Amino acid sequence: MDKPAVFVVFGGTGDLAKKKLAPAFSALLYRKQLPLDSHLIGIARRKMTDAEYKQFLVGAVSDEKMKKCIEATNIHYLPGNFDDSETFSRLRELLNAIDVRKKSLVFYLATSFKFFEIISQHLSEVSLCGRTRKDVKVAFEKPFGESKKSAKELEKCLLKFFREEQVFHVDHYLSKNTIMNIYITKFLNPIVYESLHRELVDRVEIVVDEDVGVGSRAGYYNNAGAIKDMIQSHLIQVLSLLLSDRPDELSPAKISEQKLKVMKSLHVDKRARHVLGQYKSYKRELKSFGLEDRGTETFARVWLECHLRKWKGVKIMLQTGKKLEKKRGFIKVVYRRPQVRHAFKHEQPNELVFHLYPHENVELLLNTLNPIEHSNLFHSSFLFCKECVFGPNTIDAYQILLLEILNNRKDLFASSKEIIEAWRVVEEFDELRNSIPLVYYKDSTPSEKIA
């Protein structure tokens, strides 16, 4: 990207800005994917000078060379409240002084969705957005509302101020190497694509287990729970990508059309045994933040079905949870066993696995001959080991998505229609909630033992 960028981060002192945006911004500068004469403007209530904010961002980056890039670029801090129009008048003055006309301007809303309307309203009052400002882009993160109704309201409100092309719904899972690899492996390898349908596939499992608790996100998480936090956004997005048909052209609009077709056909399997759980120390953790338990699930194993003819009858399991034995993540396709009589022992189903954690590998498991005992089969792994080939420092999801926003590419973002449809699935599950008892599990339990 040759053009300097100006990122205005609403919530510039928050966890997201610190953990994700600052490291990604510095890495893009370091890799020369962003010119050093770019700008980052942080906005939040606490008082800080530009120099202090620069130090705050430097402190968020671990690599010495990347720290130097933050030191060398233009960092500004604007203390102010989102409710106060004065904050936005000062922002306008600052942007005039920077002269954004020949730069790419991105508003990154790294704050609760409850502020989106007021921020957009104020930006519009100082003529910084509005449907005529084609050059401006706006990005924001999940949660995209807290129900289907609120997500629809949020979209309606944003579209008063921005055109749809300007709005980027960030689901950083879609920029993860593994998830992008689903897209590539599936759509560009006929051998994989042709194997993905009900005749060959027995089940699909998507698992994202974490070993940590809710930590500083307790306030948000206690209202949301595992299903709204992870399944509504990341897991349903990944599932719909995995089950979608290959369009005749791999353009963002056509891929989104196919994903939406899948999402509209997703339903909760009402006959399945769903599991909701909560780790034992959750209540104690909440108390340290002055919060009360609301019976929130910190673990969910949910079964869905896809009513599209291609996927009818295939079992779909989505699982996610906190304070589990280990951090692991994968998207697994388990194939049906072959319909053939034979005398070999140890036959296992074929599996195609996209690993997220601990390593971003792609693995195919096949039955081959055991070379020592010829009456046995050996479950062989054919592995694409990303780190073995490319080393550990490949480009991170947030670097990719910041670049995608600047380049105006929408392949790796969720559409508003998809988001609303994912809420529909979650609300279908909510109807079953009262019939599912909450299981209490010991901290660091292996997730397969939670039943």
Ligand SMILES: NC(=O)c1ccc[n+]([C@@H]2O[C@H](COP(=O)([O-])OP(=O)(O)OC[C@H]3O[C@@H](n4cnc5c(N)ncnc54)[C@H](OP(=O)(O)O)[C@@H]3O)[C@@H](O)[C@H]2O)c1
């Ligand atoms: N953290 C993550 O890894 C992550 C991942 C995915 C999605 N998200 C989403 O991203 C958003 C931000 O998350 P976060 O974890 O960064 O939250 P956070 O740590 O609570 O940060 C919120 C930011 O907004 C500022 N702020 C709050 N109220 C304000 C107001 N009235 N006026 C001006 N500034 C205000 C805060 O600073 P002051 O207190 O100084 O004002 C802070 O900079 C949330 O919607 C979250 O769900 C976060």
